[in-house]
Amino acid sequence: MKKTGWLIYNKESSKINEGFITWFIEEATKLNIDLRLLLKEDLSYGVLNHRLFILHKGVTLEKPNFVISRNNDPLLSKQLEDLQIKVYNSAFTSDICNHKGKTHQFLANKDIPMLDTLFINRDEFEPNYLPFPYPVVVKDVTGRGGNEVFTASSVEELRTLLWKVQAKELIIQRMGDVPGRDVRVFVVGKTIIAAILRYSDNDFRANFSLGGKARLYELSSEQQALVHKIIDQFDDEFGFVGIDFLFAKDGSFIFNEIEDVAGSRTLYAHSNVNIVKLYLEYILKSLE
Structure with a gap:
């Protein structure tokens, strides 16, 4: 029996990854999967009449067997799972892995080597109290592809950097070897x-x-x-x-x-x- 699936991207990412999306559709067809691309901007979801719902362009679609979410949105993934739709990757994976602080917090105390890492809110952090030496790397917790990653070699540089970055939630790490x-x-x-x-x-x-x-x-x-x-x-x-x-x-x-x-x-x-x-x-x- 043919399986059905949704491949979810946001509009911007779908343009960048057009070749990858075509690859997905072609391989799915070979495996007797009806895989349909849905843009995140066309979806609306939440609670209506006390029940969870999801609509595509204002219309209720037949539930697929699975969803491949290529969109960093744990809330959407959880909505789909609560509607009894299998999601890859899971909402739990999306929640933990799309937040660098949560990832390190989750894997700490499990004998997994990692850099010394400080979890901060930019507006509630005093740079004088850094618990490890400079230089350091400062990262937006939701940054991808090496974007929103910066270095600081002194408390003065760190203080200036924190004024410039847009993100409020950050991690600060000791520079790697x-x-x-x-x-x-x-x-x-x-x-x-x-x-x-x-x-x-x-x-x-x-x-x-x-x-x-x-x-x-x-x-x-x-x-x-x-x-x-x-x-x-x-x-x-x-x-x-x-x-x-x-x-x-x-x-x-x-x-x-x-x-x-x-x-x-x-x-x-x-x-x-x-x-x-x-x-x-x-x-x-x-x-x-």
């Missing part, structure tokens, strides 16, 4: 699919979208074990994510963040992995 290099591990369900080393000679950020370079990276057994330890903390919540790591001086991994709406341009450019097919096959299997 090896700036400009990180590894993204692509995960579908509980399976490690591939890893990509991203590096930059000109920037402390290694993001491919900011001009960094990339190549396939072979994980050691210790690194694989750390990835699986993180995966296990989320039970069966992952559909498709990217888990990012920095390097310690000894070459071991330091957890950095989890990308809920993971981009895969580097994987496409440097491998023959059909990540969309693998993702859709995982969804079909999990729906059985």
Whole structure:
């Protein structure tokens, strides 16, 4: 029996990811899935007559078997789940992984190496009381793609920076041992699919979208074990994510963040992995 699904993007992201969306639709067709693109701007949802609802262009659609949410909106994902629709990634994953503070808070105390991290509200923070030395990295908790990431080398620089940034919720982290290099591990369900080393000679950020370079990276057994330890903390919540790591001086991994709406341009450019097919096959299997 043919499965039905919604692929949700906002309008801006749908234009940027037109090729990726086409890839999704084509692979879905091969797998006998009726996958329909819905724009977030066309959806309305909430409570009506004491009951949860969701409308598309003002009309109630037949519920799909699943939703792939390529939109950072935990509230929408939770609405869909409460309407008994399976969502990938789950609302829990979306809530935790789209907030860098929540991600670190959730994974702390679980023997997962991570940078010293301070959770702050810009308007309620005194820079004189930083509990670790400079230099530091300042991040918008909801930033993506290396955007809204800054450095400060002194309390004066930090104070000035906090006046300039727009976001109120931030994390401040001790600068990593090896700036400009990180590894993204692509995960579908509980399976490690591939890893990509991203590096930059000109920037402390290694993001491919900011001009960094990339190549396939072979994980050691210790690194694989750390990835699986993180995966296990989320039970069966992952559909498709990217888990990012920095390097310690000894070459071991330091957890950095989890990308809920993971981009895969580097994987496409440097491998023959059909990540969309693998993702859709995982969804079909999990729906059985």
